[in-house]
Amino acid sequence: MKILKTSALAISLLALSSGCNDKEFLNVQPTGALSDDQLNTAANIEKQVIATYSQLGNDVYRAPYTSLWPYGNVRAGDAYKGGNGTADVDAFHFYETFTFNRVDVGNTDELWFLIYIGISRANDALRRLETINATAMPNKAIRQGEMRFLRGHFYFMLKELFKRVPYIDETIPTEQYASVSNVALSNDELWTKIADDFRFAVANLPDTQPEIGRANKSAAQAYLAKTLLFQAYVQSDNNAVTSVDQAKLQEVVTLTNQVIASGKYSLHSDFATNFLTAGDNGVESVFAIQFSRNDGTPKGRTDRGNALNYPMNPDYGCCGFHQPSQNLVNAFKTDAQGLPQFETFNNSDLSAPADFQTNTVDPRLDHSVGIPSHPYKYSPSFIFETSWLRDQNTYGVYMSMKENVLPSDPSFQKTPPFMSSSKNWTIIRYADVLLWKAEALIELNRPAEALPIVNQIRQRAQNSTARLKTTTGANISNYRIGQYSAGVWNQAYARQALRFERRLEFALEGQRFFDLVRWGIAADYLNTYFEKEKTKRQHLKDARFTRGRDEYLPIPLNQINFSKGLYQQNPGW
Template sequence: MKKKFIYSLLIASGLTMSSCQDFLDYKPQGTLSSENVKSAEAADALVTAAYAGIGNDDMVGPMTSMWVYGSVRSDDAYKGGGGVSDVADVDYYEHYNLTRPDQGLMHPFTWENFYKAISRANVALRSVNSLSEAEFPLKKTRQAELRFLRGHSYFMLKMLFKNIPYIDETISNDDILKVSNVQYKNDELWNKIGEDFQFAVNNLPAKQSQIGRANKIAAAAYLAKLRLFQAYEQDDKHQVTNINKTRLQEVVTLTQQVISSGQYSLQPDFAENFIAETENGPESVFAIQYSINDGTTIGRLSYVTGLNYPHGAPQYGCCGFHQASQNLANAYKTDANGLPLFDTFNNSNVDFASNTVDPRIDHTIGIDGHPYKYNPDLPFSNSWVRDPGVYGLFHTMKEQQLASSSSYHKEGPFIGSSKNIDIIRYDDVLLMQAEAYIELGQQEAARPLINQIRRRAAASTGRLKKSDGTFASKYNTKEYGSAGWTQSYARSALRWERRLEFATESPRFFDLVRWGIAAETLNAYLDIEKVRRPFLSTAKFTAGRDEYLPIPQREISFTKGLYKQNPGF
């Protein structure tokens, strides 16, 4: 069925936009710009172009799926593919080997793509700002949407690079080259980005008539996410020095605004977050929209995870990247009480004949003989794995779609999908509030929030049966009780829950950095994993450097040293 998105407006308007080589010189080249917009219709087309901008990525410069930057750099996954030299740039991220002069293409293009998206938002803001409310009755709403979109791009850039130049619609092209990436201190920059989301909270409607547009509740959720990151205050070497209780209380207030709105809820089955047929459901707070069969040649598809399908599966044939780690598979083991094994999970590898596990493992990891992507007649096979001698036999699965799905499209060897990419889900909102409560010393308030997530996980087995009606795994997931629910235990439970809930979706690395435990967690992971996977033998996370990506050298060179490199690079 053809899906209706706000992007259809972009097609209808005939708007085309392109860019020069560097984002700093970026000027729209097409039928519309902020200088010649004279109507509300034209201004609205620029707003639509800004929405399109946050999803205009690819495998080289990812903006939507952070599987390279957030999953492979964590303990969740390996690069995969045809050995370490296959797309070697990703191997450099996996080994934290970015101090070499040749930084590769990926994160420089991610930087560029996000600043192109920011430029689109700024161009549109200038146009919308120039019109009166009489000329454009939706002026305030569209301003708020644009600031939401700009805030999203800046949030992602800050999470990736930390020290970034902040350029808004008031800065002229002549003054752009005067803006340094260290103009603002860490907390000041969070506040600048937060101003965009706060404006969106104050000026967006609670609901929008068109799917895909940001609303007031989504803005509150995103501002909560920003305040949660901001609460963990870092020094210049990226180490957490304080957890700001005022910011945590803001997180509680903002997430409660989302919860109390009644607009969002958990999907009954965890699976419904990962199949195109149930996208834009009650759990999706804000998502980047894609389409197929929309009147264009191949639609607006996402190819950012197009390399990550099982290579040996005849229906796919490419390319076997993004394989789940042994450590992640072991993390799903549960004890006799249906609770995680915080301290002993990695002492032995999971055995599906004897160990009980959390059902989310079979939503997340492709395992030999287990139903693949909810098809009982299509078991995953070890023969599908491209290079098991290097990367083992587990595959990631959440981002993939069945070849029979209406969202699936293969273009040559590369695979695209019209499945939306969720930026914030309701499960994230619940766990953000739980985290804030725990760090505020109100851990009992967090327990029912975490248990909501676990209760849904335990119930999410309906799509996991084999063709004979049995399960390939032994499931046992229970809720946490009040006994022993100290702040320390609750913190471990929260962090574990976030890992299981969002595994291979990319938040893991950024969570570890936020909590200030990236170095200890990842080096402990590597100490064991490099024995299992010798290709990791030289990998080491260096605290004070590897929490963030280096500022692209070409940007430093272009600005003649105005931009300063991150520590350690």
């Protein structure tokens, strides 16, 4: 690289130096810049790998992708936006109602941009890894596996959010990025590209890693299983599910069996452990985002994606977003056998404190939802009150809990005006792996093999009441949860039970909307939800899901403009 620095003094000296013909003094390295050769060392490549991991949690409250709560929970009818009315981060209101969503919403554009930063970092690390030999960097193949895993994760998020995105890997020169269309690959081809990243990771990652937080072989097998499960539900150009690929479902079973057989994972004995700092990197965590505080930085590397979601009481202070819907709370009701009320759960509301005693409920309700008069986050004397709510007239009286910690928790961090913590956010729980296997078995018409798996999840929930106590030691609510019997367990019933179980097990964890789209039932499900819920919540009066459009977010208008019209907008937008 050449650089020329000039000044009045330099020009004068050059004018006087008529006898100097040597220009070699111009060939110097620029101050404050590094060449590729300087960066392509083992030590510097390791830093780029870490930079890619860091992007897992580098989201912001207005465009969160850690938990995906505005897109996976609010759009699914499991939560209302919350906050101070519909104009408070109004993009989330647009997502919730669908009707008002637009192609020029800045939050959607920022979400796209932030996720592509993760892909860019992974690609940069992979390019540099390709330049170094295994002698200089003995763990080269492992680091390549990690970067392919992380790139697969970022692309998976983009795929479930936007469906049609430009696929750029480390082999494409930067100057050619502008020529890569978001429709260059078909829907199935894009899924296959994502799956290929995880296949490479499976082949190159070790069974265990010396450092907590790095992806291992089992995590790659699990994420590959998830990718193939989504790909198995074949979609038309208008987002309708047209068939289910049986071969891919069988591979899902094979992969989940491999994760199970590894012996590294199990369900926590208490469901609560998944959502406590003490449970970070425990036996149920297959892959998680690692956060930190007191790490030498001013405010720590904490969970900013969920920073809006704490109650408005003096111990916290802000901001009252992510409020569970009445429909979700009602879904935790159980019948005399302790089973979900598939068809009738929403006929009446759980509302008054007495309702949680006169009705029987699944214990996972009090693990997931902050309810007035109930202890908050497993602290019997820390009682959730309606005064903690920011706008109960609009959004009701419930608050999400899984992502939050107590103000006394060692991971808690105030980042005024927001709240945060260094508690991990788990991307894949072992319960996911089990229910992916169960789902694949059911769709393969092998429901009998899925029955003990679903009941295993329900048995754990039944045993998870030790932390759900009042100051007197009594249960907070009237818990009753039972297991399914083989007598009624045919494919149709098993499919209904599995889908309901996923809703209860992963409530408010950012997954529900993507499940509905994957199964091809989002339009019917959500319009039925709106029909009833809008009678209770005025902010939903104009909400409507448009089939063939609202399964995915629009391609941001800014991105289409940047591409000079190369990118094509999603159908219906």
